[in-house]
Amino acid sequence: MPNHRKRRPRVGLTDMPEVVMKNILEKSNFQSILKLRKVSRDFRNFIDDEKPEFHLEIIGIHMTSEQIKIFLKGLSENEAPHIEYQKHEKGCQIVCSRRTKSKTYLLENEDFVEVFCREFEQIMSHQKNSVLLSFSLTAPNIPDEFKRILKAKPIPIKTQIFAMTTKTHSQVMDVLPHMNPKYLKELCFYSSANSPHKKWIFDGIVESDQWKTAKTLEAVQFFVDVPLKNFHHFSAGNYFVNAVTAEELFELKENYLNSNKLKRVFIGYLDEEPLKEQELHALFGKPYFPNPRRKVDRGRWYFRVADTDTVIHLVLYFAKTLQFSLVKLNTPPIQY
Structure with a gap:
């Protein structure tokens, strides 16, 4: 049937x-x-x-004159893909890698920078509401097309950490203004020039909202020549300046005592001439030495934080470096 x-x-x-x-x-x-x-x-x-929404957690970009790599990681993913956009004699070669597996594609008559920028723009259009843990960029020079996309983006990039490795301070200002200051907690700047005595002009950077709202700073492999008062709001940091004076350190100490938000700040400086021993002792009192017979630093000072069981600990090292930290009260003598 x-x-x-x-x-x-x-x-x-x-x-x-x-x-x-x-x-x-x-x-x-x-x-x-x-x-x-x-x-x-x-x-x-x-x-x-x-x-x-993509709900990305981490975006890392590494640019050179021959290729661009991007690393993407979602909130609930253990594996994260690496995508490379490579300059090829016939156009743009794309390599997608995940652990030991990889796939290669060739887009003929396409520029690798333009292909990357198109895909980056597409990715960021799906990252509207969620906040990144980290957005990092390594680029000796920022391509004009990438700058255009950042400027055209209607919503600034929401990230808690912004890290950038580049040659000069001017490159930083091509990208930093496009980070949403409302969500920024940490700024990291590194020099790709590998010259510790290279000076970066931070005047524009310290005036930005991104700088003013961040609470942690790492700026190494170069030094900046701006007044130390521009760093008062950072509760944690590692940075290098041209010089510091005893008066600037005193103001910084007072700031930490009043804010009670200090964690640990490490400061390096090139010129130690302005940091006079006599002025230090006049403002901070005589330093404490754990072992007076074998001095491993220029001195240590302790300052009680009012109504707490903690003290501000200042260590002035011989190697043109100093450190502020917050420690428990069970320490050596206290200066007031």
Whole structure:
């Protein structure tokens, strides 16, 4: 007897109600969304229109004159892909790597910088609401196309940590203003020139909202020549300045005593001439030495934090460095 039952038509992803498709995308990580985007033209258009959140945690970019690498990590992912956009004689070669596996594609007659910038712009359009833990950029020179994308981005990048390695201070100001100051907690600046005596002009940087709202600073492999008062709001840091005076250290100490937010700050300086022993002793009192017969530093001072069981500890080392830290009260003598 013939079977007259009608076969039900197959239902694909694009045939599902819009609310179901949105729910699928909301529960997918960024790698799954990118794969779903390749399923069909309709699904790709739907994803491009809806722009589901990627929920990225870390973005790391490394630029050279021959290639650009990007590292992406989502909130719930152990594996993170590395994508390389390489300059090729025929165009742009893309290498996608994950652990021991990798795939290579060649886009003929395409510029590797332009391809990267297009894809970076696409990625960031899906990072609207969630806040990155870290956004890092290593680039001796910032490509003009990348600058254009940052300027055109309607929403500044939301990240808790911004780290940048580059040649000069001017490159920093091409990128720093495009970080959302509301979410910034830590700034890290590194010089790719490997010259510890290179001077960076920080005048514009210290005036930025990003600088003023961050609480942790690391600026090494170069020195800056701005007054120490510009660093008062950092509760943790590691940075190098041209010189410090006893008066500046006294103001910094008073700032830490009043704010009670100090964790640990390490300061290096090039010129020790302005830091006079006589002025130090006049402002801070006589230093304490753990072992007077064998002095390992220029002196240590302790200052009680009012209404707490902690003290501000200042150590002045011989190697043109000093350190402020917050320690418990069970310490050697206290200066008031």
